[in-house]
Every structure is written in structure tokens, then in C-alpha cells.
Amino acid sequence: KAARTLWFLILMSLCLFITVCRASSPQEEEDSAMQNIVTEKRAEESHRQDSADLLIFILLLTLTILTIWLFKHRRFRFLHETGLAMIYGLIVGVILRYAVHVPRDVGTASMGCFVNISPATLLVNISGKFYEYTLKGEISANLVNDVQDNEMLRKVTFDPEVFFNILLPPIIFHAGYSLKRRHFFRNMGSILAYAFVGTVISCFVIGLLMYGCVMLMKQFSQLGGDFFFTDCLFYGAIVSATDPVTVLAIFHELQVDADMYALLFGESVLNDAVAVVLSSSIVAYQPQGDNSHTFEVMALLKSFGMFLGVFSGSFSLGVATGVVTALISFFTKLRDFQLLETALFFLMSWSTFLLAEACGFTGVVAVLFCGITQAHYTFNNLSPESQDRTKQLFELLNFLAENFIFSYMGLTLFTFQNHIFNPMFIVGAFLAVFVGRAANIYPLSFLLNLGRRYKIRSNFQHMMMFAGLRGAMTFALSIRDTATFARQMMFSTNLLVVFFTVWVCGGGTTQMLSCQRIRVGVDSDQDNSVTDGSERRSTKQESAWLFRIWYNFDHNYLKPILTHSGPPLTTTLPPCCGPVARLLTSPQAIENECQLKDDDSDLILTDGDINLSYGDITVSTDAMGAHTNSGRSFSGTATSDDLDRELAYGDHELVMRGTRLVLPMDDSEPPFSDSIRNLRM
């Protein structure tokens, strides 16, 4: 077939290209070395080489895209695109490592220096001319010779900060921006529990287990360097970040149950944020005594304070820029010019990251909450074109960044030069990761189920256990600092953990879903009514008080102030605030309110929840609803939960009727009351 031929052609040309461009470059460099060597020439050469290196990655991504297409075209779901990207990365890594031999580079010189600090900028006087050098980083003394030998492999190695400053932000922002907000907020309590409590549990369980493992290794004298308890905890933190990519892509494709999706997605997204801040807090743990690896209460408290400070700081920065964007798009009529609108949205989202980094908070965390805020408020103010544009833009950036990271992961397995693979540590890590995930999911689910009316069933729990893949965040956190022995061993081990979970757990998702009998093929729109019903009931339970308070506040005050959607403030604020309300309410909100009538699903949800706070009529409709049965069949087993759902399905219509009767109306404003009355009639 033509497509296959094309595919092989590209694969071959890539291999050829790598060999040629890597092999040809030193020859050119020698040529230029024989000439009168000018700095310009060197810089040009280096730029040319950089272009070629970047080109390798781009071709790799192109190849991945073509193969993904082939897989999708044939509905082959055992290997996700990220897994594929890793495989291609591995192949290129092998070629670079073994097939290409580059003679020793002349471009590196070693010199002594008598300043006692390392300056950020170095001016070097070389035979009368001044050259400026910038600091790249410290190199441990025993690697100095390696540096000179393996210049080539080092060149395809990116600055680890690239991941944090360029590649991760779009991924995390996209995760926040594409959160299915309704289901997310419904399950907010459980998600927060999994993300915060769960990650901390997982971190400490893994840390303790690894400390035991390290102790054991010391007994057998298998350990080649220092590995302290803080290192173990750090390892626990970085390996606790689960990846929201691979499994969720499959979930999305198979249209898995929306609550399952929301739980897993919300958990893995927030997880990353917690893990980042947790790991930086652990690094910040520094007792004041001589021995920096003893236990000290003050240092612990400081670390804990730092965790809280950085997390809440990043959170509020993210939310703040989101709100500012919402306000800008609310008060200007920017929606008439989609390009400006999209550009503003993009810039504001990016500035969140920079602002957080400039303030010393964590940009990645800020970007996540900015994404959620943007999706919740700003999105409603955008023109339909910009809504599409921004979604597509971040989808594309996310796709590119993700596949780049995963293919780079494959590459580093062979090109990274300080790998330390220790079999005992690796076995211990795999075990610890497994136990840590179990200690996170099962006990927490048990506790949560005590409070939830709508239980997290055991098959959901097994699925969440299975779906704890490690991905981009774990990798980025591990590669960020590979200076010490402990960090190098962690990095090597984490690579294997990521490979294993992405290939095995990612590849087995479909099997696991059918094995656990989790509903698939649920149309999200069709599903709304079912889940709305059951969820709304669960909001009446104690477990959902958080959601209820938040929802009412958000719907009645924040949404009207920040967006063009939602009810006009004039109806939600108490009558005494009439003038303020009228000032803040845009005419468009009134219009929108009228249009909402057509948009059923939103209206039902919205009004239904207003109900809850103004009257308890839904309690009675619920009781009535228990007698109607829609007879809809589910693919799951007929447990009592399913019965619950079917009942919920019935009361849906009644709530709708109830809503129209009970909605709180404020007729004190003559100019608006007509349109509102029209709406209700």
C-alpha cells in the first residue's frame, strides 16, 4: 500500500539523515579548524548543528504522527501515541549512541581560574579579544573527561529547565482548560482528597519503602554512593505524580463513564501540582546543624510552611490572572476581533506562568489553576470563534509538547551518560510505586465512601489503581537535577517506571476496562441527565456541602460579575443591593438569560441547583421520582448503585417542572422584568 511505502521511506530517510548529519558535522568542524578560526564561524557551525539536532526531533515527531494515524486508522489501541513516541525515541537513541562515531571535539577547553565564586557571566581575554561566556552549570569533577569525550551526545541533550519552562506549561494548562468542569466540581471533594491526602500518603509510603530498600542495599553493599532519607522522600514525591495523558486519551476515545473520567482526570491533574510543590519543599528541608541529614522540627515546619505558601501562592496567582482575563474580556468588546481576543487570552495565560516564576512560586501550578479559571469564567465571555481557536491552539501545543517529551524520554535512555541502573533499587522502586498507589486509592476510597451517597465502586477503585501511570511530570522532575549519585539513580529508575507503566498499563487499559465491566460508549450529552440526577441528590448529602456552598456562591455572584453567562446580578443579589447590581450587570447577561431557554441542559442544572438553596422542593420530587422507571439498561452489573441511577433518571423531568415554579424572582426592576417574565412563561 502507498501509505506503508511512504512510511518506510520516511523512517529510512530519518535514519540516513541522522547518520549523515551527525557524521558530516565533525568533518566540517575540522575544516574550519584548519582555517584561520574565527568565532563567527564557530557560532555559525554551532547554530547549524543545533538546527540539525532539533530537526531530528521534528522528524521524529512527524514519524510519530504518521504512525499514530496508521494506528488510529486501523483502530489499534494497544499502543498509545506517547508509548509510540518513546519507542521511536529509543530507536534514534540507539542510532546516536552506537551507529555514529564522532571524533573528539576540539571546541572545549579546560582552564583554571582564581576567583572564589562562580560568576554568571565570564569575560575571557583571549589573545587580546574579549569573549563573553555564560554559566551553564556545575559539572562534577569525575565527569570532566566525559564532557570532552561525549560532546556529541551532550549536544542532543536539552537543558532540563526547557521541560519546566517551555514544554510542561502548555500541557498543564491544557489539562486545566479541558477539564470537564461539571463533573469535576461535582466530585471536587473526592478529587481533592485523592490529590492532596493521597499524594502525600503515596509520597511517604514510597519514601519509607525506598529507605528500607536502600538500607538493605547498604547491607549487601550494593550502594555506590550516598542516599539519605530526604532523597527517598524526594523520590517518593516525584514518582507520585501520575500522568493525565495516556489513559485519559483512551477513556476519551471509548467514552468511559463521566464520573470515572472526572475522578481520574482531576486526581492526576492536581496530583502533578501537589507533587511539584511537595518535591521542592522536600529539597528545601535543610536543618541548621552541621549534619544536614538529621531530623529537626524547625526545618520540617519550615518545609511544611513552604509547601503551604508556595501552593497557595501559585493557586491565587493562577486564579487572579484568570479573573483579570475574565474581567478584561467582560468589560471590553474584544470579541468583535477574534485575533486580538485569542492573542490576549494566550498572552495572559502565559504571563501567569512568568509571573509565578518571577515571584518565586511554581509556574506550572499557577498555570493549572489559571487554566481552570479561564475555562470556568473567561471561556464564557469569548466569541464562539475564539472558543474554538483557543481550544484548538492549546490542544495542538499540548500534543506537540507531550509527544516531544515522550520521544525525548526514549532518547535519553541511551544518550544520557550518567545512568545508574541498580537492579535492587529498580525492583524496590517498582514494588514501592505499586504499594504507594494502593495505599493512596483503597483506604481513601473507603473513607470517602463513608461520606458519599454515590459510592466509588470497587471496580472504579481497581481501575484507578491500574491507571496510575507515570509520565511527563515524573520525568521532568527527575531530569531537573542529576548532579548527585542519588539523583542519577532516581532518574534511571524513573525512566524504567515510566516506560513500564506507559506501555503495560497504558496498553492494557482497554482490557482492564472490559475486565472491570466499566461502562463505555457513554455519550456525554446523553449521560448528563442521568448523572445530573444522581449527583444532584448527592449534593444534598453531607459529603457535598463543599460543592453546594461553592456552587451557589459561584453561580449567583461570581459568574454574573465575571462573565456574560449566568443569571443577571439583579436577580441574585438581595433587593437592597439593587443599584450596585444594575451597574455590574451587562445588558448581554439579560439577553443571554433569555437565550438560555433554548439551551436546556444548562438551564436544568442551573435552576435545579438554585432550587436547593431556596427551597427544598426537590426532596419531594425525588421521592416521587422513585416510582418512575425509565427502563434504560446499563452495561454494568445490576448493583444497587445502578438502581440509584435509574431512579435518578426518572426524577429529572419533575425537577425541571419544579424549577420553573420555584425560581427566585425579583420583580423590583421594571426595565428588566418583562424579559424575565417572558422567559418564565
Add this chain to the structure above:
Amino acid sequence: KAARTLWFLILMSLCLFITVCRASSPQEEEDSAMQNIVTEKRAEESHRQDSADLLIFILLLTLTILTIWLFKHRRFRFLHETGLAMIYGLIVGVILRYAVHVPRDVGTASMGCFVNISPATLLVNISGKFYEYTLKGEISANLVNDVQDNEMLRKVTFDPEVFFNILLPPIIFHAGYSLKRRHFFRNMGSILAYAFVGTVISCFVIGLLMYGCVMLMKQFSQLGGDFFFTDCLFYGAIVSATDPVTVLAIFHELQVDADMYALLFGESVLNDAVAVVLSSSIVAYQPQGDNSHTFEVMALLKSFGMFLGVFSGSFSLGVATGVVTALISFFTKLRDFQLLETALFFLMSWSTFLLAEACGFTGVVAVLFCGITQAHYTFNNLSPESQDRTKQLFELLNFLAENFIFSYMGLTLFTFQNHIFNPMFIVGAFLAVFVGRAANIYPLSFLLNLGRRYKIRSNFQHMMMFAGLRGAMTFALSIRDTATFARQMMFSTNLLVVFFTVWVCGGGTTQMLSCQRIRVGVDSDQDNSVTDGSERRSTKQESAWLFRIWYNFDHNYLKPILTHSGPPLTTTLPPCCGPVARLLTSPQAIENECQLKDDDSDLILTDGDINLSYGDITVSTDAMGAHTNSGRSFSGTATSDDLDRELAYGDHELVMRGTRLVLPMDDSEPPFSDSIRNLRM
């Protein structure tokens, strides 16, 4: 008004932000200096500072966007967004320069070194630890002290290569991708003449005039350094690149006559490409003797050869990757997965740039031709969603990059530290730029009019003369190398040239258009018929032989092979090639052929031009058309040109009828003939 309050608020907060974040950082640095200074801390500090610097630019862009919106909202056209971005850049530059005082930075150390070449990587042994430094560039000896003093200003200065490698490519690609191809190819001969011959003329005229100016300055001993003839020529080359942004945005908004638009747009886009290659060829001019500034035939020939080689190499690379993308999207069914399709498109376009740079060609030029090829072929294979997505993506990238460059331009007027403003040189440069543009446009237009039937009228010529703005490309070329006295003076002068042309010529475009009585408000679709008619006639003239040959070849062979649009190969290839044709023709092309019937404007154009090669019937329709008069009134004066147009308008319908009768049909393929026959009936 609320919007204005918001706007002032943001402006104020930006100023405050700059002052705070620039002033606070040294204090922090001192703190860390008092502690036990660790490299890690320094790197973190530097990263934080970089984030803050980048944030300044992002807030600047945000502000620009909001103000643009305000201008557009009020239909205020005297200042284009690029001009506005420059003004904001100037303001921030003033603040940075005069309002913020930063004490001397401790992060720079100067040291002697005894190697005789400057290595790309430097390993420095600082009190037992090894640090790695990378080469940033050479600094002239008299600036070494400045470097240490003005660390702060230097930090907001980007590496000039950023413009070439990151900001210019999307701008140039977008220019190529959004070219109105039909009108471009119609006026191809004229555009190529303006771009190639015109730029070379302009370069040499400006170079000679500047040489005269420099000689004069030497007489009055106003010259503070060396300024050779090659420098003058180089100046001529970089200042000959006209900007396709500002004027064309206004043209687009006012819907100016499509031919005027195509001429100006095509010229300024190709212009940039020619100027880049020309300037690098001039730099490469190096006679072998001791005095490197004498005239030598061999060196000249070498430079000329380099010009040809680099230009054609970049051209073919750009076209090649475009064709490869078209082939990939032709043979795969990637269009079912829009995300993959868009990602592939983006990556292939980017790889053009990298490939060209890696091969030693000019990436910017390659990207331009890649954009044109992508628009001409690949675009037709994309799904409608991806067509929108790619357009919007590159539109956004272009917008951001452009405004970034222009606001950076404003900033550098105050923050760049080696400005050399020489009044005589500046006056000379303004004169030379004016004369150079005139020497490009008027003589060439006269020559072209000898060959063109559809003349370039004098008001068009005046408009083209007036619209020769200098912009991003001139700036990027000037800032790329500011090491010598000559280059520094060029850079400072070019900044002024850009400011003047963008503000004065850009702001006066609307006035100039009405003053020259050039038609505005021409709906492109409505205009098709008029211009098609007159243009098609002009294709029969000698001047359009290039276009005719190209068009037939493209339409009959390239389009069917590379895209799903165009006639099936089975109808265009001679019958003897039947089997080959059937192999290469996709079923979709046949389908498309049927759908084309609805898409009138394309069919008319297409078939009309096929006509020209198969029979001369249009000549007679032309004669007949001369008697019909549609009576449509134009906003221009009633010159003979307008009569021409009105005549052309009349023969439009006849050509349509003629087309249907004359279209070459190949009935040898039974399976397809039905559908084709249906189409024609």
C-alpha cells in the same frame, strides 16, 4: 467609561511592575551574595529575572492589544498596531533607562586566558569545582567596562539571533501562506521584476548614495570610524527590505483593489527574501589580498555565485518540503484526524526552516517558499477544519511575533547601549532610501508597462512608492551584527528609518489612497469577475507567457498529482499515459470535480485558462464583449483604464459560456465519463 479606566489601570500597573521588579531584584541578589553563595541560587535568581523581563514584554503586548482594540473599536486608522507597539516600547525603554537605577552587578568577572582560540565550551575550575560556560559572543575591547556597568540594560536585550530563528520565520511563513495566490500568479512577472531587479537596483543606488555621503562626512571629519564601500552596499541591502505588514493591513481592511494589493504584497514579501540573501552575499565578499576592501573580480563573482546558490537552494528546499507535505497529506487519510493533520503541517513547515539552516541556506527564504507551496498544494488536501486551524494558528503566531518585534524596536532605542546617531548620515540615509525606492519603482514600472497590456497606472506607482515601509526584516538584519562602528551607526539610523516610515507612511496610507483615487471597498469575491476578465486578457499578451506556461503545467499536472483538487489526471494527460494517470488519480479528485460545479468562481477561472491553451475562442468573445457594457460605476476617474475594466466585465459571461463548449474532454474512460458529463450539462 469602564474600558478606559481599565486601560489606565493596566498602564499604571505595568509601570509600577517594571519599577518594582527591576528595583527589587538587586536587593535580593545582595541578600544571596551575603549568604554562602551557591551556583544553584544564582541560576534560580537569573531565571527569576529572565521571567520578569519576559513578563514585561508580555504585558507590553497585552497593553498593545487592548489599545488596538480601542482604536479599531473607534475606527481610528492613523496609527497601526505596529506603530503603537513601538510607542509602548519606547515608553518602557525610557522607564528602564532613566527611572530604574540598578547598582553594579557582582555577577560578572573578567579574566585572562592563554588559549589562542576561543572555544565554544569552557570548563572553568573555580576553587576545585568545575563549571561549564558557553560562548555568547565577542565584545569589543572598549565596551568591556560598559558590559559590567549596564548589566541591567543588557539583560532586557535579546540575543539578536532570536529574531532570525524564532520571530521572523512565523511572520514570513504567514506572509507566504496568506498570499492571495490568484492575483499573485497573475502579476508574477511584475512582482518578480520588482522584487529581484528592483531590490538590486535599490541596494546599489542606496549603497552609492551612502558612499557619497560617507565621503562627504570624511571631508568634514564627521566620521568616527571605518566605513567601507561594502558597508554602504550592505546598508543598501538591509534597508531595501520593505515590510509587508502595516500598509497591507490597512489595504486589507479597506479592501483596496486586488491587483494593487497583490503587487505590493508580492513585492514586499519577495523583497525580504532577496534582501536577506543579498546582504549575506555582500558580507561574504572577501578579496584574497591584504587589503580586504579593494575591488576584485573573483570575489565579486564568488559573492554573486553565492547569491544564486543560496537563493535557489533555499527556494528548492522550501518548495521540496511543501511538496512532501502535500504528498503525505495526499496519500494518507490524515484528514480524519484534524489534530494530527495540523500538527504535521506545523512540524513540516518548521522543519523547512531547520533543514535550510542546517544545510547552510537561509531558513527565512525557505520558509517563505514553503508557505507559498503549502498554500498552493497542501491546503487543498487539508480538511476544512485544518484549513481554518492552520490559518488561525499562523495568523496568531504572526501577530504575536510582529508586535513583539515592533515593541522591542521601540525599547532598543533607549536600552541599546552603542547607539551612534550621526545627523549627516541620518539625513543621507533618509534621502538615499527615498531615492532608492523611486529608482526601483518608476523605471521598472515604465519598462513593465511596455510589456503589460493592463498597465500599472501612475497612481498605483505613487502608492507603491509611498508604501515602501521598512520594518521587521530591516530591523532584524541590522541588529544581527552590531560589533563594528559602521554596523552600530547603521543600526541606529535604521531604527529611525523604521520609526519614520511606520508612523508617517503607515499613518498616511488612508489619506494617500484617497488622494491617489485608488478604489477601495472592493469585495474580493465580487471583484473576481472584473479582474478575471481583464487579467485573463492580459495573459494573452507577451508579458504573461511565463504565467501561462506555468499555469497550464501546474493545473494539468502538478495539482492533480499533489492535491485532491484540480481535474483528474486522466483528463489532462495524453491518452497513452492512461494507466499511469489512473494509478495517480484519487477517487476523491473525481468527486471534487463534480462538486466544483457549485464553486463557480474557481471553475470559471480554471476552465477559462484551459481554454487559452486549447483554442483561441476567447479572443472572439473578447471582441464581442466590447459591445456590452454593464454600466457599473467605479470610484476612480473615468480613464481609459476604467473603460478597459468595464469592457472586461462584459465579456465575463461570454467566456463562461465559451468555456462550457470548448473544455477539452477525454471520453476514453468509461467509469468517469458519466460524472464529468453530468458536470458539463
